[in-house]
Amino acid sequence: MTDARTIADLAVEVRSKNAGPFWVTMELFMRDAAGYALVADPAYLDASMVARLYGVPADTIQIFRLPALNVVKISFPRPVSQGSLRDRDIHAGQHHVPLALYPLPASAPAAG
């Protein structure tokens, strides 16, 4: 194991879920304003980064930033139709993991 830190290290919770049968949505609940500022920075987390992580087109990704809650929310059309042969996560409840395990930049603040 390396000691490389990830988004999950600065978050209370990172989760994903279906938003209806055709969309998946994810939320990063960050622990504090410093953690929020980091993931809310488009230079670090933007549609192209999510597109690379999830193999989906960048122009279909919606990102919402909620500073009052220290939350960044990401929604995009489900890449695999729900319940189809290649759907391995019916509720899309485990698809937050690539995002949660994404490395923090070297400039990230220390975990609080």
Next chain:
Amino acid sequence: MTDSVRVLTPVGMLGAGFPPETVTRGLELGADVIAVDGGSTDSGPYYLGTGTAKTAAGAVAQDLRLLLRAAASAGIPLIIGSCGTSGTDSGVDWVAGIAREILESEGLNLRVATVYSEQRAADLVESLDRIHPLPPAGEIDPATLESCTHIVGMMGHEPIVAALEAGADVVLAGRATDTAVAAAYPLMKGMPAGPVWHAAKIVECGGQCTTNPRAGGVLATIDAYGFTIEPLDPDNSCTPTSVAAHMLYETVNPFSMREPAGTIVVSDATYQALDDRRVRVEGSRFEPAAQHTIKLEGSRITGYETMSFTAIRDPHILGQIDTWAALMRKMIGEWVSRTLGLGDGDYEIDLRLYGYNAILDEIEPDRSPPREVGAMLLVHAADQATATAVAKVANPLMLHLPTPDMSYLPSLAFATSPAETERGAVYEFALNHVVDVDSPTSLFRITLPEAQDD
């Protein structure tokens, strides 16, 4: 003139269970209506496709008995939406049958209205030009509508209000928006749309908007200026964060949500702690739409599946599991072609390596060798016999396939005998569309037995 309306939501889904004392507590707090959701599309297209419920009848009966008793004792209405998981006519009838038995055995005299929301493809085909896609769907065609085994329209609050105004004590609704179930009664009593719809969204999953979602449901008190929300369990709490965060749950956009009659807008809403367990919400808006729309859901059969499941513990194979899986896919193709004469277009397989990368597959960030792997083979074909034949041809491979560098045949660990399980028909959601309607109730059918004089 009503100053406020209190909506009791005991649980996020009928049949999920709740502590009985939380409902008693809600009645003591002055609940005016009990509203609970009976379904969702969240568990997949099978339930709508078959018109069957995800919940067990016994679990629904247990919740329903407590709620019918509560409604009768307090003399307040009980509203259940999306009955039987997907809100098909069969789902409504299923819950109505359970309710009837309970009313009889408990000696309760409540008038039960049923509101049906199932749609006929032929009727929709006639109004094709009034059906519009929602992203990411494309335009609709008659063949897609006709291929669905069940189609439901998602009702707003209006058909539920119509049933209540006709004298129903209990409304068992087909497919309804999660929010319409809780919004119907306060709207009927003249509460303003902004706070009503926002409150309805917050309560739709019961205790999900509290700091302990497993401790039972919530009570929302809606008035002319906003709403106040509190958990039914005195030891549980709503905080401004727990309430505001619920607008994120299972929504694409956390600031606005479309309903049949308009759009809930919460971007200017404020969340204020009244004490350590109650939250006041103000500033929510509801923007009426120029065109009333009803969302359609439809499910259709895509084929039939057979599943086979074996497991691997041998570190040698696990050390090169990707190589083993690639060889498995190749060998299945060759053996099926040779023995059954079937090619690529005749069937499809999905080989999932549980314990390695089954869930995330190509986007799995961690590729370290696993300690054990469950290999699930799913075969999809146009008919069950073909799917099962392919799975049976694959059986010796699922039992004995070595890696290319092994000089002997290993025996892998089948999980069951027989190894193959027929999954039957499999479904997909085929509709992601809305239909323009002139009347919010026109697509829905309300039945209410005559009042009994006694």
